[in-house]
Amino acid sequence: MASADWAKSREARLAATASPTWRERMEALRYVPMLLRLVWETDRRLASLMLVLRLAQSGVPVATLWVGKLIIDTVLELRSGPRDYTRLWELVALEVAIVVAGELLSRLSSLIEGLLGDLFSNHTSVRLMRHAASLDLEQLENPELYDELERARQQTTGRLGLLKQLLGIGQDFITLVSLAAALLVYSPLLVVLLVVAVLPAFAGEAHFGAVERALFVARTPERRQLDYLRLLGASERTAKEVQSLGLAHWIIARFKTLADRFYEDNKRLAIRRTVIGSGLSILGTLGYYVAYVVILERTVTGALTLGTLTLLAGSFARSRDVIERLLLGASGIYTQTFYLKDFADFFATRPKTVAPPGSPEVPRPIREGFVFDDVGFRYPGSERWAVRHVSFTLRPGERVALVGENGAGKTTITKLVNRLYDPSEGRILLDGRDLREYDVASLRAAVGVIFQDFVRFDMRLDENIAIGEIDREREYIDAPREGATPPSSIVDAADKSLAASLLPRMPEGYAQMLGRRFQGGVELSGGEWQKIALARAYMRDAQLLVLDEPTAALDARAEYEVFRRFSELIAGRMAILISHRFSTVRMADRILVLRHGAIVEQGTHEALVAAHGLYAELFEMQAVGYR
Structure with a gap:
């Protein structure tokens, strides 16, 4: 990011750090019930036990102080009267029992909260992934929503801390009531001094907690840049180009510049x-010692016993700590609930690509095919039409190839046909019904797509293939399968895509881990990964197969064999094929030629070559390279 851009964003961050109003603080608490529901959903038994343990711990401090007072008073009585030590030893034993019980309760509480924290993290992570999977591609590609997702992802591990704060506040409140009762009985003035002693620290922490939160939100885009630079500078997937291009020093310098700016902002706030x-803390300490002087004066005059002195001094000190924790905890809860707001806001985002209730499933078999009726589409935030006035028909059993230069709109059409996006204008019909009316899951099950930028999953070979039809192969994938033979569907898909040719170099066969992320993984070439991506397409019982540059990384012999088998596979099915290789597209029944998002020519290979138009020009340019 340029310095000017950083300065502007920094001004925006500073503007965002204004201390919130008390109304805003109270409104932030509306997210607490959502947190409680999430914890209760996670594990009701552990949540209940955690609450009981916290309640039990709340009585330990006052019980310890009261027994301590009784011990001191008993010792003084023994010095001036009959020396019967029975009551003294009983009180000592009782104090030991209370202290031991407090230790056990604390450790058991930590155990339960730790277990619940792990379960809570897993539960919220699953919910996050499930909701992200339900959103539209358009939404996930929106930088603002992605920032929201990134912040929500960070909350999956840390938000149980808010629950601990809430429980701590409840525990401290009960403790405070019991301690304050002792102070009120002996001197109401002590309660007034107590409040005065803790208010300054609370006001300061409330303000700085809000400032810290505002900076966290404002810096989300820059924090994502830092994460990306970390990935570029230390990843096996980028190392090849980083080293070849000599980028390491530049990436490190850029990271350091951005990180140093973060540090300066953090340092200023911390100082x-x-x-x-x-x-403010010194003011609180002075308030405590004013109260201490009051207690000492009353003890010297004989109004209080030494045991009562110990009780009141201890109660005041503990009450001050408890009230400070309560007030700071309340301030912290405000800050934490605003972090929780990120989580709530993300889940409040609803997918746009939804079908009406009771929407029909895609017919099986499809009888009339797809019709693009004057379709136009612009990507969100762009003024340029990716495709415009596109009209064509794809009939059952027909193979259509899309040809055109980069940016002509070919891949956009493949995203529209399975509703990763909806048209900005016009409509797409399937068997005479608007595509928007069909059940989305049914539509995507009927369309098998392999994109040019397909994902290379760092998983086992059989898993990489099986996820093409994961619902059908779930039992095999999820079950322990040491030495198990893959289902015939996986073997057949590997054979059709030529992925089976990789097996001789796989020590573990179909159980071989792929990629370098995990121990024992085998890295593949681009062409080998492409064979596996094709195998995933062959796994699907799709009525329409969409292949976007499916053989770009294959050699000529492998490409010929793949398409020979592909022609056999799609017999009776529809297919959309995108390729820059004319040796591939000429097998199509019909070729659509796109330019600047519009169809400018269509026909068979022979007819288009004879027309001497754009297709013939592109074909001739490629043919010259082989002469």
Whole structure:
């Protein structure tokens, strides 16, 4: 990011750090019930046990102080009267029992909260992935929503801390009531001094907590840049080009510049927080010692016993700590609930690509085919039409090839046909019905797509193929299968795509881990990965197969064999094929030639060559290279 851009974004961040109003703080608490529901959904038994343990711990401090008072008073009585130590030892034993019980309750509480924290993280991560999978590609490609997703992803591991704060506040409140009762009985003035002692620290932390949160939100785009630079600078997938192009020094310098700017912002906030917080803390300490002087004065005059002195001094000190924790906890909860807001906002985002209730499934078999009726589409945020006034028909059993230069709109058409996007204008019909009216899951099950930028899954070979039809192969994939033979569907798909030719170099056969991310993984070439991607397409019982540059990384012999088998496979099915190789597209029944998002020619290979138009020009340019 350029310095000017950073300066502008920094001004925006500073503008965002204004301390929120109390109304905004109260409104932030509306996210707490959602958190409680999530925890309750995670594990009701552990959640209930955690609550009971917290309640039990709340009585330990006051019980310890009260028994301590009784011990001191008993010791003084023994010095001036009959020396019967029975009551003294009973009180000592009781204090030991209370302290031990408190330790056990604390450790058991930590155990339960740790277990619940792990389950909570897993539960919320699953919900996050499930919801992300339901959203549209258009939404996930929106930078603002992606920032929201990134912040929500960070909340899956840390938001149980908010619950612990809530429980801690409840525990501290009960403790405070019991401690305050002792102070009120002996001196109401102590309660007033107690409040005065803790308010300054609370005000300071509430302000800086809000500032910290505002900076966190404002810096999300830059934080994503840092994460991306980390990936570029230390990843096996980028190492080849980084080293070949000598990019390491440039990436490191750019990362350091951005990280240093983050550091300066954090340092300024930390220094202000420390200086102001220290001053406010000193005010609180002075308030405590004023109260201590009051207690000492009343003890010297005989109004209080030494045991009561110990009780009140201890109660005041603990009450001050408890109230400070309560107020700071309340401030922290405000900050934490705004972090939780990211989680809530992400789940409030609803997918746009939805079918009406009771929408029909895609017919099987499809009888009339697809019709693009004056279709136009612009990507979100773009003024340029990716495709415009596109009209054509794809009939059952027909193979259509899309040809054109890069950016002509070929891949956009493949995204429209399975509703990754909906047209901006015009409509797409399937068997005479608008594509939007069909059940989305049914439509995508009927369309098998292999994109040019297909994902290389760092998984086993059989898993890489099986995920082409994961619902059907779920039992095999999820079950323990040491030495198990893959289903015939996986073997057949590997054979049709030529992925089976990789087996001789796979020590574990179909169980071989692919990629370098995990131990024992085998890295493949681009062409070998492409064979596996094709195998995934062959796994699907799709009525329409869409292959976007399916053989770009294959050699000529492999390409010929793949398409020979492909022709056999799609007999009776529809197919859309995108390729820059004319030796491939000439097998299509019809070829659509696109330019600047519009269909400018269509016909068979022979007819288009004879027409001496754009197709013939592109064909001749490629043919010259082989002469």
